[in-house]
Amino acid sequence: MGILVLASLVLITVSFRSDALDPAEGVAATVLRPFEVAAERVSRPFRDAVGWTRDLVNAKSENEELRRQVKSLRRQVILNESAQQDVAHLQALLKFRDLPQFQKDYREVSARVLTNPANRFEQRVTISAGSNDGIAEQDVVVTGDGLVGQVTKAYPSVAVVTLVTDDDSAVRAVDLTSQGAVGILESGSGSGTLVLERVTKDRDVQRGDVIITAGSSGHGALPSLFPRNIPIGTVTSWGQTDTDLFKRIQVQPFVDLSSLQSVLVLVPKHPRPEVP
Amino acid sequence: MSLDPVKAFLVLFVAVLVQVSVLSAYTPFGGSANVVLVTLLSIALLRGSIFGAAAGFGAGLLLDVAYLETLGFTSLLLTIAGFWIGRYGETTARDRFHTPYTSVAVVTVLYAFGTLALRFFLGESAPAQLVVAALPGDLLLNLLLTLPVYALVRRLFPPAVSSDRVREVRLLG
Numbered sequence: 001m002g003i004l005v006l007a008s009l010v011l012i013t014v015s016f017r018s019d020a021l022d023p024a025e026g027v028a029a030t031v032l033r034p035f036e037v038a039a040e041r042v043s044r045p046f047r048d049a050v051g052w053t054r055d056l057v058n059a060k061s062e063n064e065e066l067r068r069q070v071k072s073l074r075r076q077v078i079l080n081e082s083a084q085q086d087v088a089h090l091q092a093l094l095k096f097r098d099l100p101q102f103q104k105d106y107r108e109v110s111a112r113v114l115t116n117p118a119n120r121f122e123q124r125v126t127i128s129a130g131s132n133d134g135i136a137e138q139d140v141v142v143t144g145d146g147l148v149g150q151v152t153k154a155y156p157s158v159a160v161v162t163l164v165t166d167d168d169s170a171v172r173a174v175d176l177t178s179q180g181a182v183g184i185l186e187s188g189s190g191s192g193t194l195v196l197e198r199v200t201k202d203r204d205v206q207r208g209d210v211i212i213t214a215g216s217s218g219h220g221a222l223p224s225l226f227p228r229n230i231p232i233g234t235v236t237s238w239g240q241t242d243t244d245l246f247k248r249i250q251v252q253p254f255v256d257l258s259s260l261q262s263v264l265v266l267v268p269k270h271p272r273p274e275v276p
Numbered sequence: 277m278s279l280d281p282v283k284a285f286l287v288l289f290v291a292v293l294v295q296v297s298v299l300s301a302y303t304p305f306g307g308s309a310n311v312v313l314v315t316l317l318s319i320a321l322l323r324g325s326i327f328g329a330a331a332g333f334g335a336g337l338l339l340d341v342a343y344l345e346t347l348g349f350t351s352l353l354l355t356i357a358g359f360w361i362g363r364y365g366e367t368t369a370r371d372r373f374h375t376p377y378t379s380v381a382v383v384t385v386l387y388a389f390g391t392l393a394l395r396f397f398l399g400e401s402a403p404a405q406l407v408v409a410a411l412p413g414d415l416l417l418n419l420l421l422t423l424p425v426y427a428l429v430r431r432l433f434p435p436a437v438s439s440d441r442v443r444e445v446r447l448l449g
Binding site (some may be wrong): 007009011029039040 | 296300303329330332336342343344345349356359391400407
């Protein structure tokens with residue numbers, strides 16, 4: 001018993017203070033990966049059944065809501081396409097030098113989610129792709145619905161992704177409707193919720209507004225790791241008091257981060273600028 | 277040679293896979309079930325403190341590797357849990373009906389606060405509010421798991437029969 005406790009303490013100390021055990025952990029994770037993939041495949045029908053049942057309960061009310069959204073979005077698409085053509089034309093005229101664009105300047109690496117968050121303190125998942133697939137630390141991770149997080153550790157065949165709901169995560173984000181409402185998106189107090197901080201009180205933010213990544217404000221020394229225009233979520237509520245300097249905006253992410261099954265890692269096509 | 281270590285490894289390995297691939301995705305009643313902890317405690321109750329501590333260390337190491345967490349973190353907690361419940365089984369109450377349920381309930385609470393304390397000592401964020409809010413759900417789910425898991429583990433690790441027990445009575449004289 002004493003020896004095992006001592007061994008645990010030594011492992012904690014070495015693992016916590018240095019990267020000396022990372023290669024060994026990477027090898028062990030690689031060995032474990034096929035078993036995790038197999039377990040995930042075996043359990044998928046059951047997970048799908050649970051998801052199907054849950055969706056069935058909400059289907060009727062969701063259907064009406066979606067029909068209304070489709071009508072509204074159809075009109076919006078036409079307006080957007082027209083606006084996009086104008087923007088492209090104007091940018092060409094101005095020889096506008098843009099920042100890296102979401103999707104266009106990134107290669108997507110799809111990966112399976114091997115493990116969900118280990119505990120309620122850390123919002124991190126492991127995925128079945130790593131540095132062998134070109135993934136590096138700080139790469140942005142998304143799904144078809146929106147932002148998931150970023151890679152915080154890359155082993156040869158697996159990688160650790162820190163979700164946007166983790167305490168250590170911070171993303172520069174903007175309200176799509178009110179473009180001046182730029183703030184920092186951080187973990188909220190509720191499970192799986194986010195808070196958009198540092199949005200000044202004079203900005204008009206409404207419930208239902210869509211929040212997207214803001215990218216960088218210019219070619220500065222410390223550009224944002226997250227490219228602009230990745231959908232994040234919708235505003236569920238906001239508040240401010242006379243003494244507060246900023247609004248406090250609650251955001252519900254588009255992605256269900258509690259049951260991720262697969263993700264896309266955005267690997268930059270061009271090398272990132274060196275951080276001084 | 278006893279097959280118990282091999283059986284324990286296989287059972288805990290499957291439990292770890294179920295935990296990381298299935299159970300950690302669900303949080304009914306605001307809590308999450310910990311099948312590794314319940315399996316370990318069942319094994320420790322039936323096989324004693326030293327076996328429980330070794331099984332806890334191995335299971336913890338597997339979990340740490342699977343989650344790519346700080347190595348040794350879960351090992352430490354599960355080693356202590358396995359040893360303590362193994363000792364409880366050896367000395368006090370292995371055969372009583374309530375033993376597995378009591379063990380799981382007590383260790384679930386201590387494990388949650390042990391995790392919190394260890395994170396605090398390592399200087400990581402450790403909001404007690406999260407633990408307290410999820411504890412009732414954790415307790416309920418782990419107790420629900422105890423019935424099938426303990427029954428299964430008991431079949432795989434039948435309680436040892438004392439060899440010196442008198443099997444027949446011979447009349448003298």
